[in-house]
Amino acid sequence: MRLWPFSRSTETRSASIENPTVPVSAANFLSFFGVQSGNLPVVTIDSALTVPAVSAAVTFLASSLANLPLHAYRATKDSGERTGGTLQRILNEAPNDEWSSFGWRKYFWSQVFTGGRAFSWIERAGNTVIGIWPMDPASTQVKLVNGRRVYTFGGVKDYPAADVIDVPFLLKRDQLSSYSPIVMGAKAIQLALAMNDYGSNFFAGGGVPPLSLTGPLPTGPDAMKRAQGDIMRSISTARESDSPIFPIPPGYELKQVGFDPDKGQMTEARLFQIQEIARVYNIPPVFLQDLSRGTFANVEQQDLHLIKHLIAQWAKAFEDELNLKLFGAANNRRYVEHSLDGLMRGDFLGRMQAMAMGVQNGLLMPDEARALDNRPADPSGNGARLYMQGAMAPLGTNTYGDQTDAANNGGVDDAGN
Template sequence: MPAFRWWPWSRRPEPTQPANTVSLPDSLVASMLGAGNFAGTPVTEQTAMGLSAVYRAVSLISGTIAQLPLRTLRMRAGRLDRVGSILDDPQPGFGLTPFEWVETIMLHLLLHGNAYLTHVHNGAGALYALIPHHPLCVEPYWPRPDDRELPVGGRWYRVTDIWGRQSTHDARTLTHISAQSPDGLKGVGPLTIARNSFGTAIAGDRAAAKMFSSGALISGLVTPDDADLEGDEATAIKAELLTSVGGWENAGSIAVVNRRLKFTPWTMSAADAQFLQSRQFSIEEVARWFGVPPHLLMQTEKQTSWGTGVAEQNRGLGRFTLSPWTARVEQRLSRLLGAHRWAEFDFAGLERPNVETEIDLVIKQMQAGLITRTEARALRNLGPTDEGDDSDDEPV
């Protein structure tokens, strides 16, 4: 048997409610049912992520941040050192990998505006693992004025597991990472504040599906010039036209039909054209909500995919979109590491220039004496030279 208890709520008494029920706040139940949406379509994780632009934006931000190395740093005797910590593997030997762990936290933040991590301690009382919980299964609340025991951190958290069991936590047993918060209790995510935009986009997808399943998708109308046709005659004319002009094998051929017929092409109406434009506009709306350049959502109609302008937009993604998210995670996790230690995502790999520019920069740093030859080779993932460290003092 392990020396630690896996479930934090195993120390709590069993709840009186049935084990197959899950308690959620009324506001969360209303949000799951799509309340407050002008389009009247339910906006949930599944329906929102069903939008290609939302899925791309969320996966882009969460995946990019998850691939950044999460370092634990320490300042000692005026020197910055990297040290090991629980953040190197937040669920050691089981559960999520470090990449999946950060990605899950970012998914919770990007969709719901909150990420909750319960603490698991080993037999010696040391922090052993951090377990993410779905935001809909955690209810933060302020303590009542008559509470004799005030929570550490100022807030209580009621966590409901998948079996319906509940446990109460404060900052000693749960870490809460929040997005922008109007009340300081919990953050507000796009599924709440962008409900109308997402609902409109979901309604557009449903309308498009309905148009393809039940709408008129014919190429044109054929009507007789002289008289009305009987049912058998109309069927015969249709078969004759399909045989003469239908399919790839009749491309470029000349159709001869022994009838006096009038063909009217079926063209797209102005309403249909505006419908397509509205669906393109929804991609730009999603890009605004998540702070992602439209070209990274594969929307390149209004701009080129090449050039320095796009390169600057990619750098802006890290500076103006990724950095605020990582700062929230870094500062909360740093409180678990003790004094003079902090967590930091390493953006060096993400911000690296092209190979030619990087090599030129490394050479200039060596010539200025800022780095040694061994350090320069390490930046290029190269081992030390045969001459050893003594070559570091030689001129370039």
């Protein structure tokens, strides 16, 4: 069976860097000049997470998405009605008897933003969902069996696609494997690791930059080694004694080769790496604690960018996957949905102002606004109605005076209404 409408030709590449078919990648470029890229740090998920910017991006995104309230709804004639029961408990409280909802979803999203994919198995009793269990992506293989996607866990257990929640960071062309953000940003992460290693080694050595000895050099290799040893011992003695002064033979001079201690911190380069890693995740740099270019105005805009162009998109991807796998493709009445209002829980003033505007303009009933903060409904029953402020009236009328006259005349105003 042909899977592609074209045949794949054999690719031939030349070893010459002048061949235009050879990509001028970092490895090829360094090798051309005799530098072995094998000396650079190896990027793995564990090593990448030692870079503060990567760790901050993963934990921030995973925690933010796990913090969003996730509710089950039933479609009605006018809108959606939130439902309770087992499914609501599984989604918003505990997917099983071992995991909390926040813990499950944070683990799920941390796999997406590191290895590039996350899986969870849906446990059913007949057609009823009774639990959701996270799966280790490293132990899960995705393959096609008779044209259908099958998930093999641990090499022994097969699950159909209808029972597996699957969210990739970015699918590859074969539609089975996915790209990892760690792999996609490996060069930027590798450079950050190299700068961290250099900085730690630099300051572990007392912050002394590489030096060259100039002057009348001794003749013979043995004499050169003795002179170099004398200088090294002098530097070591000064460093161990916390003395900034050490003697050198007369007629000689030490010159710096490389960075001085201030430049050894590589502040600008390391700030740029934060921005590079932020681009990998499409996250505003301010959420990686980079306020080097932050102002009151652009930080607020970055906050809007986070919600509109990042959190909302991943929330939509998760909702669609849940709706498909929990209810099936033919379902049109039941659905799950995040409440992005959960992101405002830390902004008390903004949350109160938004709810007040909703109540005063007839968008929210008072009881609905109170329920958003888990407050009880109005016992008088007046909170289950929509209200509108009465300060607005058509020009040329005296609505307030008419209402007063009607109240004084037993419900009839001066116009006889």
